[in-house]
Amino acid sequence: MPIEGLATQLRKGVIEYCVLAMLRNTPRYGGELIQLMRSQDGLLTSEGTIYPLLSRMRADGLVDTEWRETPRGSPRRYYRLTKAGQQAVSDFQREWVRFRATVDHVFVHEGGPQG
Amino acid sequence: MPIEGLATQLRKGVIEYCVLAMLRNTPRYGGELIQLMRSQDGLLTSEGTIYPLLSRMRADGLVDTEWRETPRGSPRRYYRLTKAGQQAVSDFQREWVRFRATVDHVFVHEGGPQG
DNA sequence: CCGACCATCCTTGTATTGCAAGGCTCCTTG
DNA sequence: CAAGGAGCCTTGCAATACAAGGATGGTCGG
Numbered sequence: 001m002p003i004e005g006l007a008t009q010l011r012k013g014v015i016e017y018c019v020l021a022m023l024r025n026t027p028r029y030g031g032e033l034i035q036l037m038r039s040q041d042g043l044l045t046s047e048g049t050i051y052p053l054l055s056r057m058r059a060d061g062l063v064d065t066e067w068r069e070t071p072r073g074s075p076r077r078y079y080r081l082t083k084a085g086q087q088a089v090s091d092f093q094r095e096w097v098r099f100r101a102t103v104d105h106v107f108v109h110e111g112g113p114q115g
Numbered sequence: 116m117p118i119e120g121l122a123t124q125l126r127k128g129v130i131e132y133c134v135l136a137m138l139r140n141t142p143r144y145g146g147e148l149i150q151l152m153r154s155q156d157g158l159l160t161s162e163g164t165i166y167p168l169l170s171r172m173r174a175d176g177l178v179d180t181e182w183r184e185t186p187r188g189s190p191r192r193y194y195r196l197t198k199a200g201q202q203a204v205s206d207f208q209r210e211w212v213r214f215r216a217t218v219d220h221v222f223v224h225e226g227g228p229q230g
Numbered sequence: 231c232c233g234a235c236c237a238t239c240c241t242t243g244t245a246t247t248g249c250a251a252g253g254c255t256c257c258t259t260g
Numbered sequence: 261c262a263a264g265g266a267g268c269c270t271t272g273c274a275a276t277a278c279a280a281g282g283a284t285g286g287t288c289g290g
Contacts (some may be wrong), residue, residue, distance in 0.1 A: 005246095006128070006206065006207060006210050007210055007214060008128075008246085008277065008278080009127055009128020009129075009246070009247075009276095009277090010127075010128045010129065010210065010211070010214045011276090011277065012124050012125075012127040012128060012246085012247080012275080012276050012277065013121070013123070013124020013125045013126075013127060013275085013276075014124075014125065014218060015276085015277075016276090018218065018221045018222075021221050021222050022221070029238085029239095030238070030239065030240095031237075031238065031239090040217050040220065040221055041213065041217050042213055042214045042216075042217040042218075043217055043221070045277080045278085046277085046278060046279070047238095047239085047240085047278095047279095048240095048241090048242095048277075048278045048279060048280075049276090049277050049278055049279095051239070051240055051241085052240085052241080052276090052277090052278095053276090053277090055240080056276095070237095070238095070286095072237095072286070072287070073236080073237055073238075073285085073286055073287075074237060074238045074239080074284075074285055074286065075238085075285090076237095076238070076239090077238085077239075091121065092121060093222055095121050095122055095125065096125070096218065096222070098156065098157055099122060099125045099157045100215060101157075102155050102156050102157040102158055103129060103133065103157075103211065105155065106133045106136050106137070106155055106158070107133075107136050107208055107211070120275090123248065123249080123275085124248090124275070124276070126247090126248065127246080127247055127248065127275090127276080128246085128247075130247085130248075131247090144267080144268095145267070145268065145269095146266075146267065146268090160248080160249085161248085161249060161250070162249095162250095162267095162268085162269085163248080163249045163250055163251075163269095163270090163271095164247090164248050164249055164250095166268065166269055166270085167247090167248090167249095167269085167270080168247090168248085170269080171247095185266095185267095187257070187258075187266095188256075188257055188258080188265085188266055188267070189255075189256050189257065189266060189267045189268080190256090190267085191266095191267065191268090192267085192268075
C-alpha cells in the first residue's frame, strides 16, 4: 500500500469542496480546475475524478455553467458558484474545522485518559 | 443531505487510523473502541463500521488479537498494535499533517492568486 | 483537400470505505 | 426451560476517487 493510497482515502469528501472553494471568486473550466488541484500538494486528481464531480454538483444545483468561446480550439464550459454552492462551502468549512480538531485530539491523546 | 452525511465522507480513511491510535498504549476490545470513538465529536461509528474494520486490520497484520476471560459474560477479543501497526500510525500522522495543511491552504486562498 | 495531432468534454467500470440491519453464541436471571 | 443482554461477526447498500477509453471539434503540415 503506497503512501499515495493513504491520501486517496483522505481526499474522499474533501475534493468536492476544494473545487467549490476554487470557484469562489471566479468561474473556471474543467482543465483549469484539474491544473489548480494538481498544483496543491496532496490533492492530485485526474479527469475521471473532476468531470463526474462537476456533473454531480451541477445536478445538485451547487454550480451554474456557461459556454465560452476561445480564441482557438473548442469552447469551454465554465462553472460558477450558485447561492447554494456558497452555502455548501460555508457549511463544509465549519464541519472541517470541527473534524480537524477531533482528529488532532485523538492523535495527541493517543487513545484516552489512561494513555 | 444532512450535516451528518457531510462528515460521513470526511471520516473515510481516517477512522481506521483513529482506531489504531487508540490502541497505541493499551489493548482494547471492540465494544470499548466503539464507546471511545463515539465519545469523540465527529467520529460517531457503529458496530457495522468497527468490526469489519478490525478484521481488515488483523488480515493486514496491523493488529494482533488475544482472547481474555471476563468475570461475567462472554470472553472479549482484545486488539493490540503490531510493529506494522505502529508504523502505519506514524505514516498516517505525517500524511495527515500534510493533508490538513493543503486543505487549510485551499480554503484560506479561496481558489487562487486572482481571487 | 486530407491526415495527424491536441484540447476539451464526458462515460464506464472498479476498489475502497462507512454504515444499517440482522444473526450467532454464551452467560445470567427468573 | 424462557427471557434478556453483552460480545462478536456478516451481508447488502451508498458514496466517492480513479483509471481507461471515447466523442467532438479545432489547428497545422503537406
